[in-house]
Amino acid sequence: MVKAIEINNLKYSYDEQPLFNDFNLNIEAGQWVALVGHNGSGKSTLAKLILGLLVADEGQIIVFDEQLSIESVHRVRAKIGMVFQNPDNQFVGATVADDVAFGLENTKVDSSDMPQKIDAALTVVGMQDFKDREPHTLSGGQKQRVALASVLALQPKIIILDEATAMLDPDGRMTVMETLQQLKQQFGQNLTLITITHDMDEATLADRVVVINDGRKILDGTPAKVFSQRRVLHDNGLELPFANELAYQLDKKPEDYMDERELIQWLSTLNK
Amino acid sequence: MAINFEQVNFSYGAGTTLAQPILHDINVTIPDGQVTAIVGQTGSGKSTLIQHLNGLLKPTSGRIIIDDFILTNGIKEKQLTGLRARVGMVFQFPENQLFANTVLDDVMYAPINFGYSKREAQIAAKEALKRVHVSEKLWHKSPFELSGGQMRRVAMAGTLASNPDIVVLDEPAAGLDPKGQNELLNIVRDLKSAGKLVVLISHQMDHVIAVADHMIVMNNGRVAAEGTPTEIFNRDLSWFKEVALDLPKAGQFAEKLRQKGRSLSRRPLLLTELAKMLNGDDQHE
Numbered sequence: 273m274v275k276a277i278e279i280n281n282l283k284y285s286y287d288e289q290p291l292f293n294d295f296n297l298n299i300e301a302g303q304w305v306a307l308v309g310h311n312g313s314g315k316s317t318l319a320k321l322i323l324g325l326l327v328a329d330e331g332q333i334i335v336f337d338e339q340l341s342i343e344s345v346h347r348v349r350a351k352i353g354m355v356f357q358n359p360d361n362q363f364v365g366a367t368v369a370d371d372v373a374f375g376l377e378n379t380k381v382d383s384s385d386m387p388q389k390i391d392a393a394l395t396v397v398g399m400q401d402f403k404d405r406e407p408h409t410l411s412g413g414q415k416q417r418v419a420l421a422s423v424l425a426l427q428p429k430i431i432i433l434d435e436a437t438a439m440l441d442p443d444g445r446m447t448v449m450e451t452l453q454q455l456k457q458q459f460g461q462n463l464t465l466i467t468i469t470h471d472m473d474e475a476t477l478a479d480r481v482v483v484i485n486d487g488r489k490i491l492d493g494t495p496a497k498v499f500s501q502r503r504v505l506h507d508n509g510l511e512l513p514f515a516n517e518l519a520y521q522l523d524k525k526p527e528d529y530m531d532e533r534e535l536i537q538w539l540s541t542l543n544k
Numbered sequence: 545m546a547i548n549f550e551q552v553n554f555s556y557g558a559g560t561t562l563a564q565p566i567l568h569d570i571n572v573t574i575p576d577g578q579v580t581a582i583v584g585q586t587g588s589g590k591s592t593l594i595q596h597l598n599g600l601l602k603p604t605s606g607r608i609i610i611d612d613f614i615l616t617n618g619i620k621e622k623q624l625t626g627l628r629a630r631v632g633m634v635f636q637f638p639e640n641q642l643f644a645n646t647v648l649d650d651v652m653y654a655p656i657n658f659g660y661s662k663r664e665a666q667i668a669a670k671e672a673l674k675r676v677h678v679s680e681k682l683w684h685k686s687p688f689e690l691s692g693g694q695m696r697r698v699a700m701a702g703t704l705a706s707n708p709d710i711v712v713l714d715e716p717a718a719g720l721d722p723k724g725q726n727e728l729l730n731i732v733r734d735l736k737s738a739g740k741l742v743v744l745i746s747h748q749m750d751h752v753i754a755v756a757d758h759m760i761v762m763n764n765g766r767v768a769a770e771g772t773p774t775e776i777f778n779r780d781l782s783w784f785k786e787v788a789l790d791l792p793k794a795g796q797f798a799e800k801l802r803q804k805g806r807s808l809s810r811r812p813l814l815l816t817e818l819a820k821m822l823n824g825d826d827q828h829e
């Protein structure tokens with residue numbers, strides 16, 4: 273197994289109080305990890321540490337075999353794309369295409385190759401028809417997909433989305449989540465995804481769910497494993513996905529974990 | 545102290561060649577002492593609508609009656625001071641509103657602005673911070689050192705501290721963790737019990753069904769429907785597609801079950817209600 277990210281004995285504090293104290297996490301290449309935890313639990317800080325925007329006090333962060341250091345930070349950053357929460361704060365270009373171009377201009381991409389790369393990235397997120405639009409005329413979900421395209425154009429091996437759907441309406445959320453699922457299908461092992469979210473229904477789409485609280489790892493495993501821990505989730509300010517909470521409240525419950533689709537199937541064949 | 549919109553139209557850049565009509569023919573009542581949810585797709589005009597409640601925006605035509613105050617296009621800025629003290633707003637991206645050196649100073653700003661003494665403002669600010677569950681550890685931090693969800697709570701405390709009669713919350717749950725969202729719903733319930741009129745913009749229909757008495761559905765700058773959540777959420781499925789609105793999760797789940805051939809006697813709106821129906825507890829209804 274190729275490791276995309278390896279975090280060993282990480283220590284970090286903003287002030288006197290330690291936030292991460294001996295934190296460990298390994299993420300395999302191609303995995304989709306949902307990182308969840310209450311507000312202030314350290315999710316964004318962890319993302320910034322991985323990107324080298326913050327420097328660990330102690331411990332190692334290794335991204336595809338390269339240990340993060342002052343010397344390696346630019347090479348490491350080039351492997352990672354990041355999409356943030358507020359769709360309005362991440363645009364630099366006057367048009368959608370310009371915006372995607374902006375990131376590419378800082379790389380060694382031949383300018384004659386750029387239009388084709390821009391098209392390709394916008395096509396992946398289903399925004400190719402909006403190339404010439406001004407970003408402010410787009411809906412929130414469309415803006416986030418453009419932000420994702422700008423990141424994709426740089427061909428990162430890892431994409432981190434920090435609450436990228438939190439500001440979106442249901443339609444916007446759905447299109448972003450569908451885009452991510454499609455990306456996973458298309459890139460498979462070549463793309464590692466970390467989605468930071470408070471929406472447990474979104475977290476069920478990941479291969480693995482990691483729950484953190486105040487810099488400590490509380491739960492780590494498949495959605496089936498993590499979402500069987502109702503009490504622990506509640507104690508950490510979180511909830512079960514809708515389907516699992518419903519199953520929990522049924523007199524006659526399925527024996528094993530089921531996602532929404534499976535539960536609907538199960539219920540529809542039961543005493544019809 | 546109900547709020548009435550009468551024949552309200554609004555354009556950004558009204559009177560210029562770039563005028564963009566946004567709100568059309570708005571006639572709605574926001575009842576006193578209740579929680580009114582305003583819902584609708586991004587861009588449907590929700591934020592534009594509520595910015596009329598404290599005169600931040602003025603109707604291009606028509607008028608808005610807020611208790612004994614009549615807001616029209618001609619109103620002067622200085623006539624709005626009293627209204628602003630009575631209508632507290634938490635904007636959609638409240639982190640953009642924060643500015644002071646410490647969390648506590650930030651929350652004290654509005655009460656001081658509305659004439660509280662420094663001491664009174666501090667007491668009010670501390671109460672408000674406790675109310676929205678901002679830990680005391682954070683009170684002397686810079687607001688910019690907080691996580692997104694923490695900033696949101698601080699911004700809300702800033703609005704509540706001056707004890708406005710009308711509280712307007714524009715997508716306050718965005719970015720809050722599940723516990724924080726439940727706490728927010730409790731704050732809304734508390735405000736209502738304290739006799740306040742609350743306006744809540746939300747994309748989460750589960751929040752709407754949990755706290756709202758009244759509901760306004762916006763679509764393309766018009767009011768597509770007005771009524772109680774139960775009335776509105778029992779409309780035909782096709783209507784929800786038309787106005788790009790979701791059902792609460794329990795309703796969505798029930799519709800998916802129905803498509804798979806398992807029909808329920810009615811459309812549940814809460815998870816507990818759906819569970820009961822599936823458990824067969826309400827077959828004699």
Ligand SMILES: Nc1ncnc2c1ncn2[C@@H]1O[C@H](COP(=O)(O)OP(=O)(O)O)[C@@H](O)[C@H]1O
Binds near residue numbers: 287314
């Ligand atoms: N720039 C900063 N300076 C000091 N403390 C900070 C700063 N940024 C975040 N924090 C604190 O670190 C903790 C974790 O924050 P963050 O990583 O943003 O949490 P999350 O993303 O999980 O909501 C919070 O308690 C927050 O107040």
Ligand SMILES: Nc1ncnc2c1ncn2[C@@H]1O[C@H](COP(=O)(O)OP(=O)(O)O)[C@@H](O)[C@H]1O
Binds near residue numbers: 564566584
């Ligand atoms: N300051 C502004 N100038 C011009 N148009 C605006 C401005 N603010 C919002 N709009 C436009 O008004 C419409 C309604 O926006 P808004 O009230 O923010 O909707 P919502 O809150 O429902 O998402 C949108 O088409 C938006 O682009």
Ligand SMILES: [Mg+2]
Binds near residue numbers: 316317434435691692
């Ligand atoms: Mg964060």
Ligand SMILES: [Mg+2]
Binds near residue numbers: 636
């Ligand atoms: Mg809005």
